[in-house]
Amino acid sequence: MEIDDARSLAHALQKLVHEAYNLIDESRPIPVLVSRVTGHLSCELKSVVCVTQSFRNWELASLHQGVGAYLEARGGADWFGVSGQGREHNDTIDILTTAGRVEQYDIGAVDYATVSVGPDETMEVVSFGLALTTAPDGAPVVIGLRGPAEEYGREGCRVEVIATSRESATAAREEIERLMRLKDALRGQILTFGVSEHRGNSLVTFLPRPSLGPAEVILPEGVLETVERHVAGIGEHAEALLARGQHLKRGLLLHGPPGTGKTHTVRYLMGRMPGVTVLVMAGTAMRFISEAAALARRLQPAIVVVEDVDLVAHDRRFSDEGSPLLFTLFDAMDGIGADADVTFVLTTNRAEVLEEALANRPGRVDLAVEVPRPDARCRLALLRLYGAASVAESDLEPLVARTDGMTASFFKELLRRAVLVSLREGPTGTTPSAAHLSAALEEMLRGHEALTRSLLGAPRPALRHAHETNGADGL
Numbered sequence: 038m039e040i041d042d043a044r045s046l047a048h049a050l051q052k053l054v055h056e057a058y059n060l061i062d063e064s065r066p067i068p069v070l071v072s073r074v075t076g077h078l079s080c081e082l083k084s085v086v087c088v089t090q091s092f093r094n095w096e097l098a099s100l101h102q103g104v105g106a107y108l109e110a111r112g113g114a115d116w117f118g119v120s121g122q123g124r125e126h127n128d129t130i131d132i133l134t135t136a137g138r139v140e141q142y143d144i145g146a147v148d149y150a151t152v153s154v155g156p157d158e159t160m161e162v163v164s165f166g167l168a169l170t171t172a173p174d175g176a177p178v179v180i181g182l183r184g185p186a187e188e189y190g191r192e193g194c195r196v197e198v199i200a201t202s203r204e205s206a207t208a209a210r211e212e213i214e215r216l217m218r219l220k221d222a223l224r225g226q227i228l229t230f231g232v233s234e235h236r237g238n239s240l241v242t243f244l245p246r247p248s249l250g251p252a253e254v255i256l257p258e259g260v261l262e263t264v265e266r267h268v269a270g271i272g273e274h275a276e277a278l279l280a281r282g283q284h285l286k287r288g289l290l291l292h293g294p295p296g297t298g299k300t301h302t303v304r305y306l307m308g309r310m311p312g313v314t315v316l317v318m319a320g321t322a323m324r325f326i327s328e329a330a331a332l333a334r335r336l337q338p339a340i341v342v343v344e345d346v347d348l349v350a351h352d353r354r355f356s357d358e359g360s361p362l363l364f365t366l367f368d369a370m371d372g373i374g375a376d377a378d379v380t381f382v383l384t385t386n387r388a389e390v391l392e393e394a395l396a397n398r399p400g401r402v403d404l405a406v407e408v409p410r411p412d413a414r415c416r417l418a419l420l421r422l423y424g425a426a427s428v429a430e431s432d433l434e435p436l437v438a439r440t441d442g443m444t445a446s447f448f449k450e451l452l453r454r455a456v457l458v459s460l461r462e463g464p465t466g467t468t469p470s471a472a473h474l475s476a477a478l479e480e481m482l483r484g485h486e487a488l489t490r491s492l493l494g495a496p497r498p499a500l501r502h503a504h505e506t507n508g509a510d511g512l
């Protein structure tokens with residue numbers, strides 16, 4: 038064989054293989070998943086654009102509602118899903134591109150998830166789905182909704198808008214976000230940040246709104262009124278204050294020994310202000326203070342409660358932003374804007390720890406209120422509140438005299454023990470008598486109960502002085 042013949046044979050064979058390959062490739066039907074998208078957009082995959090916006094895990098219900106409202110406004114749309122391995126790891130546009138080349142993905146069932154939208158309320162939301170609709174300018178778009186896939190290492194939820202032009206995609210995304218904010222699922226709720234079982238991710242938990250009457254909060258004359266005026270009163274006059282150039286943002290510090298009612302007072306305020314969003318930050322949740330402050334600003338009127346802020350002041354760990362937590366807290370308080378109807382309520386039983394930090398960066402706390410140990414009048418009221426309502430005042434007086442320095446927590450436990458004493462005697466009346474109360478008090482004051490006493494907030498003799506000089510008068 039001549040060399041030229043060999044060459045042309047090789048050439049012909051190469052061409053044959055190539056054409057056969059093309060033939061096989063073209064004979065593979067385009068998966069319905071791809072044709073549904075490209076058919077709707079009337080263009081090939083390689084010329085589409087995709088705009089994505091991510092949100093934190095706890096925004097999924099709001100995002101779902103926002104997308105739902107968007108689709109509804111355009112005549113509704115049916116969701117469809119994607120089947121195939123590895124889809125959780127990939128963006129929808131990558132899934133579509135891959136599906137066009139190899140047999141990996143196709144149309145599948147829509148994934149739904151159940152998320153909380155209240156203390157006892159849940160909602161079914163799309164956690165992996167696509168819908169065909171139009172952009173505000175009328176151009177066809179495909180919306181993808183994706184929830185967190187923590188088990189696959191994907192945090193946060195997101196909306197993807199696939200369109201033929203960036204303008205259409207962006208306009209659709211903006212409109213979805215606007216609708217999402219109109220009916221935010223977190224608005225008006227009491228929320229606390231926690232840690233999920235998956236990879237320590239952040240989670241939001243909904244708490245029921247307490248309903249406490251003023252008669253259930255036993256404090257020295259005027260204290261509750263002062264607190265309420267500062268937190269609720271300013272909010273009630275928000276518009277008039279703003280119109281007169283006054284700021285709305287406020288900071289309240291409640292300080293006093295353990296068990297005297299700081300948290301109790303906060304709970305009273307929450308009940309007193311229905312519809313106000315409350316973000317409760319305690320312990321490890323402090324890491325999310327910046328997010329909480331941003332949420333508070335967005336969902337105002339809002340209250341951000343930072344419990345046991347002295348622990349934060351001591352915490353040498355750094356927040357996500359890279360500064361000590363206390364400064365992150367201050368920055369969050371500063372960053373919220375004076376015109377925001379947001380109250381920061383800080384509680385501590387060690388005001389002196391904070392005093393210097395707060396004095397160095399003034400303007401964060403505009404009211405510091407001491408929640409002291411109950412005086413005789415308050416101790417009598419606490420006895421009455423927690424179960425001795427029917428005992429004659431003259432019988433309660435000796436108890437009041439003997440419980441100087443004890444806190445409200447102590448009285449709650451005292452009443453429980455008195456009920457136990459009465460039960461030991463057999464089923465008598467429904468409330469304990471003065472004798473039962475005295476017996477219970479004896480039990481609690483006995484030497485070996487010293488630890489119980491201090492756990493309930495009673496001053497230990499050696500520490501008494503230290504406690505009493507704990508006031509934050511300089512704040």
Ligand SMILES: Nc1ncnc2c1ncn2[C@@H]1O[C@H](COP(=O)(O)OP(=O)(O)OP(=O)(O)O)[C@@H](O)[C@H]1O
Nearest residue numbers: 253254255294295296297298299300301386445446
């Ligand atoms: N002033 C009060 N009036 C009525 N009940 C109270 C009062 N203070 C406390 N209690 C009762 O005692 C419980 C414990 O009090 P609370 O948690 O408010 O203490 P605290 O001041 O926040 O203490 P800590 O500094 O340890 O956080 C409350 O749940 C409430 O039932």
Ligand SMILES: [Mg+2]
Nearest residue numbers: 299300344384
């Ligand atoms: Mg507390």
